[in-house]
Amino acid sequence: MFNLSAFMLGASAEAMQTLAVIKVILVALMGVCALAIIVLVLCQKGNTGGGNAITGVQETYYAQNKGKTTEGRLKNWTIGIAIFMAVMTIVYFILLKVVVADV
16 A cells, blocks of 8 residues: 655655554553543542641641542542653654654
8 A cells, every 4th residue: 555655754664554553552542541530530529728827738647648548549640640641642752753753
């Protein structure tokens, strides 16, 4: 099958096919991460502000150990998945640049 972009860039068909597979895999993973972030954010409770009116510091036992609760774990998972998604996006564009530059 004739690929106009491969012809114009002088790329081999194998390189273009490999790029297409990587694109599909990374986009699918980013879609799954996006859905996971949406679900995790919807599962979290909103911040009530709380704390001292002057300093804004909460000094309760619950506030100090919030990372060990379900809410804390949901927040940590959300941050972790968001970072993973950002790294995948950067890798995607680096690979895109490398494959096109090698052509």
